[in-house]
Structures are given as structure tokens and as C-alpha cells.
Amino acid sequence: MDFMLFALFLAATFGAGTTGALFPPGPWYEGLNKPTWVPPNWLFPVAWTSIYLLISFAGARVAGLDGNGYAMAFWSVQIAFNALWTPVFFGLRRLKGSLPIIGALWLAVLSCTITHFQLDFWAGLAFVPYLVWVTVATALSIAMIRLNPNQKPLDLNAI
Structure with missing residues (x-):
């Protein structure tokens, strides 16, 4: 594994994590x-720090391999949706509006898991957690919408 690539993937994950x-x-x-x-x-x-370390490891293992186009594309998509979900859910308080984002995130992570497994067993395994x-976060988001049906989004005009 190339440690410079690991550092770059780690920077990307923690950059996305700053939205938290x-x-x-x-x-x-x-x-x-x-x-x-x-x-x-x-x-x-604890979970996010562990996940960010694991997916940085996975990205670094796969980045230098031939045929990694889909894996790297899905890696990029998942980190983009990862960065987007928090501002929509917590920042704008749009519970329902965050659901398509976390759905797309779940699909991107599933796709990453599959494409990383196809290239490198350890990289694929690193995406499983x-x-x-x-999956738990998606179920939690759905439950939060059901338990808070009258929750209003942040009123941006009041800011």
C-alpha cells in the first residue's frame, strides 16, 4: 500500500467528516x-473515525491497481454523499430531504464494497463496517422521520 495515497484518502475522508x-x-x-x-x-x-481509517485504507489499496475505474468512481461518489448528508439533516434539519441522500450514500457504499472486493479482498472487507x-443510519433516519412527523426544517428566513 502506498502511504502517500493513504494520506490523500484520509484527507478526503476527514474533509468530508468536518461537516459533522x-x-x-x-x-x-x-x-x-x-x-x-x-x-x-x-x-x-468512534464509528466514523474507524470507518474513515478503513475506507482510506481501502482506497489506497485499490487506487494503484489496474481496472480500478469503477471502484474509484464509487469511492468518490460515496464520500460526496457522506459530506452532503450531515448539513442537510443537522444543518437544514430536513429529515425527509436527507433520506434520498442517505439512500444514494447506501447505494454508493454497496457499490464500493462490491467493486473493491472485485479488486482486492482486504479493500472490500474494509468497506463492510x-x-x-x-444501513443502521438509514433505518435510523427512517425511524426519525416516522417519530417526528411534524418536525419543520430550519427556517432560513429567520437567520
Whole structure:
């Protein structure tokens, strides 16, 4: 594995992850009705840090391989949707509006998992925890919409 490539993928993942710092959950999120199975707050940064390390590893392993076009394209798509979801859900408070984004993220992560497995077993395996986490996050997003049907998006005119 090329460590310079790993550093570049790591920079991309943590760049996307900065949306979590820019749009933290805060009191609005704490006030929402949540399902009983919502993960504890401390688990989110632990999970995302681990996932970002794993997918950076996966990207670095595959980036130098022949035939990596689809894998790298899906890697780019998933990190873009990853960066977009947080500002829409937490920043704009658009629960329903975030659902197509997390759906597209899930499809991109599934596609990454498949295309990375086709090129390198370890790279594919590194995407499995991410796929599981995004599956849980998608189910959680759907549950949050159902439990908070009258939740209004952020009024941008009031800012």
C-alpha cells in the first residue's frame, strides 16, 4: 500500500467528516423523538473515525491497481454523499430531504464494497463496517422521520 495515497484518502475522508463539526447535532437533535435502539452519542465519533481509517485504507489499496475505474468512481461518489448528508439533516434539519441522500450514500457504499472486493479482498472487507453503519443510519433516519412527523426544517428566513 502506498502511504502517500493513504494520506490523500484520509484527507478526503476527514474533509468530508468536518461537516459533522460544522453541523453538530446539538439541542435540536436532542429534542427529537428517537427509537429505543439509537446508538449512544459517544459511539458516533468512534464509528466514523474507524470507518474513515478503513475506507482510506481501502482506497489506497485499490487506487494503484489496474481496472480500478469503477471502484474509484464509487469511492468518490460515496464520500460526496457522506459530506452532503450531515448539513442537510443537522444543518437544514430536513429529515425527509436527507433520506434520498442517505439512500444514494447506501447505494454508493454497496457499490464500493462490491467493486473493491472485485479488486482486492482486504479493500472490500474494509468497506463492510461502513455498509453496516450506513444501513443502521438509514433505518435510523427512517425511524426519525416516522417519530417526528411534524418536525419543520430550519427556517432560513429567520437567520
